[in-house]
Amino acid sequence: MTEPSPVLECRNLSISYYTRAGEVPAVVDFNLKLMPGEAHGIVGESGCGKSTVALAIMNYLGKNGAIVGGKILFEGADMRTMSEEQLRQIRGSKIAMVYQEPMASLNPSMRISEQLAEVPIYHEGIARAEALARSEALLEQVRIPDPKRIMNSYPHQISGGQQQRVVIAMALLSKPKLLLLDEPTTALDVTVEAGIVELIKEISQTFGTSLIYISHNLGLIVETCNRVTVMYSGEAVETGDIRSVFNDMRHPYTRGLFNSIPVPGADKNARPLVAIRGQLPLPYARPQGCYFGPRCDHFAAGICDKRPLPMHPVEPNSSHAVRCERFREIDWDAAKPKHIEREPVAPGHMVLHVDDLTKHYTIESRAALLVGSKKTVKANEKITFRAHEAETIAIVGESGCGKSTFAKVLMGLEDATGGKVQLGDLNLANLPVQQRDQGTISRLQMIFQNPFDTLNPSHTVGSQIARVIRKFGRERDAKKVEERVNELLDIVKLPRDFAKRRPRQLSGGQKQRVGIARAFAGDPKIVVADEPVSALDVSVQAAVTGLLMDIQRNNRTTLLFISHDLSVVRYLADRVVVMYLGQIMEKGATEEIFSPPYHPYTEALLSAVPIADTRVRKRKIVLQGEMPSPSNPPKGCPFSTRCLYMMKGVCDTIPPPQRTFAHRHVIACHLDEATLKAMEPVITVEDDAAPSHASSATAEAIPSAP
């Protein structure tokens, strides 16, 4: 056996969905060859057909989907000609799939042990005791602490990260040849995600399983895969091994995608992100010829608007192939994106002073008998920071860290338990929104996370913006209100006739733009942006962040940017506040946060964020366990339960002291200054002559094609 045969091969695969609008091609001419033990990434924006490919391999297309052409060969046999019975034998035993939402993959009414044991009992017919033993052993292999306890739990009793590990264990139990992972970590927090990614990387080595990893996150693909296929609007546009695709990308779309993600080196003033112009074509309104044509800078009539459009190998006999007719003609070095440099904005006077802000919730848990015991959830504990005019403050933390509660207190929907929020001369901490005057309310506005939730589906876009203008008394006259709505739509770069549309006719990015227009309709001084781009596709993300920055620049607005994504934060924040379990762990200017000394939690966060650059080297810091419940926080330092530097007897009993380093760079940690200062940078960039630390390295780490 000289040449190992591929585990899975897709040949010219085409998949269509049948809807009321007729046949909609979801995937066109898709090719893939997966060798044993190989990990293949499929990356693309929403609607590009990456999940459809996985569903087709599993034969789960449903009633209205069908494979209309091509072949799927599994170990050499065509899956399309197999009978139902043969397919059932393959599914679960030779091919397994892990989905995005772990809770939806587990049966809530069965114990973990039952669900796991079912797999080998059904597929291999082994005895129950043996199956249980094997399940428990596998749980240990996927690094679940205390597998005995987990085996006897129901899915809702364990955390999201553990659930996903159980699902992966379940998929591995039958020793599959092929494992499909469809965005397995999207629903998880970054530090938990990092653990799962570590696990996935080991799978192919330990079990010899081939992987297909589907994700929208280029960074995750770099970390987990050997090869990658980039998809756009149902087509593979570029494929090859990770290094050649990421370093010598030869398709304008891949290039555009990389220019719109904030890798170290992007900077909102010197090197702003470049978004891909235009919009993803709808599946039933794709352009003639190259689907990317209308958005491409290198579009040439007569070449790019014709079909067929085959994949061309970049070099003869290389596996790096690209679906572009002009890739040889384009001068990839000259065609670097044009960054529009901007002057940095100088922050103005102080507008917001948060001082020892504390918010506790009391939960009455009724015990079995009459008397209920009261529990206190410390959602925010002594939050202190200042915000200046035209400054961007990022509040970073994972779910449950209290950032949303903080936003609620600030907006006046909750009363603070203690401390002050000083806006000018006014203390907002105990001033609910009903008691605030019109001027105060209009100075504080918010942008929301979920684009599908931010607009009321029953009202037109224009009327929702107009309501804000009228409510805050900016304009009263109907004509002038309409004018102002049009102006705002211009500012967020939407056509004016969108005012008459309803939210359901808009895409996610467009809705988010309307949300921004609405927030800025009352000329606010401070805008709280709660993860405004995390639900958007990367290319849209770049456009929306760019827009937000521009408006901020023009209005000199203070932006409180709540996010879990450190890449975006590094790109656009001036100052960063890192929160964990309701407390501030570290705060300081952005470059101070991203270079040593770090708080151990910041260090872990930095290491966890996937970066889509093959030159970036990261120190691996994988946290153990999960975030403790805010109703039962650890006694001393909140991070002590997961901290790698934990000092017994100190960290878990005494609250950490605040150590000030540079001007206004504060770390709350028991480690002494020397230890903190001696920390090595987490992110380093290869090919960088001087072993410099992260912040200065960023300037050189430009994702350019050599």
Add this chain to the structure above:
Amino acid sequence: MASVEVLATPPAAPPVAAAAPPLTLLKRLQRPRVCIALLLLMWLPLTASVMFGGYLGDAFKTWVLLPAIPATILLYVVAVASWRESPIAIIGVSLVFFWLIAAVTVPFLPLVDPNKPIAPFTGVGIEKNGHLFLLGADFKGRDMLSRVLWGCQRVLVWGVTATLVAYVVGSMLGLMAGYLAKWWDQVISFIANVLLSFPVMVLFILILNYLGASGFNIVIAVTFASAPAIMRIVRGLTLDTKTRDYIFAAQTRGEHPLRIMIYELLPNARGPIIVDACLRLGYTTVAITTLTFLGLGLQPPDPDWGLMIKEAAKVAMLWKFSYMLLIPALSVSSLILGFNLMADGLREMSLRD
């Protein structure tokens, strides 16, 4: 009936091209504002004629219906055009509009006085005393066809009015319980649970015995019986919707709770409410007919389906005279079937999108 307005806009229209083509007459009619105007033009004259006709004189009672006739026909066209995807909804709409058109045109049709005794016990399709009885005559000799067509006016007007009032009360309470929560929810839900624990008929009889039998009291009785269930539906929908970001946005804007409830929450609950309203119209029609049958509803001699069934109950024991019972009974069934099919069709369409 209120459903025509909201669902008239074509569901999930793909983004339209920048330059909209000139509107056809049908498209113009399908605009929400036009639909509401047509609905009012149909409904107000009908209500005025049936509820207050007695005080305003016969001429008014007749001629006030004149503008309602074109409005009803146009509405039917709009409804068929908007729901042409669902054959079930079309059948339902056709049944309902058959009775609606009958209700608005009945004074202008060549019918004899429904209360004039001509020839008792005349069978179906027999000519007697110089009058052809297409649907026969009842035991007093009154023309059944005339009585059935006249009778639909009262059933429709009182049925829809009662449902509407129940909806206004139920939705408002549901919005308050769901949105304001806390003690509002506890008080409202408690009262609703108490009311729901009564069998509906017992509740009806209790209220009508206390208030006396009349159309307006039926409205009150139906409101008491239906509002708790409506309140629960709206409360559930509100609890779901109020966690959305746009509600949060309205709150941070300092909007008044009343405005949030009516402007932000209620429109988003309309889908399930409309479907439920169609079903509930059916129940209410049954309830009103039953109450009239029991002698607790609308009073004789004016024709009413429930009354007709009641009056025919004794004689219809004989097979020969069963038509006296069957005709009003089938009329009630067809109207209720119409409402239910409409609800089914709407639900089916909402699932598809």
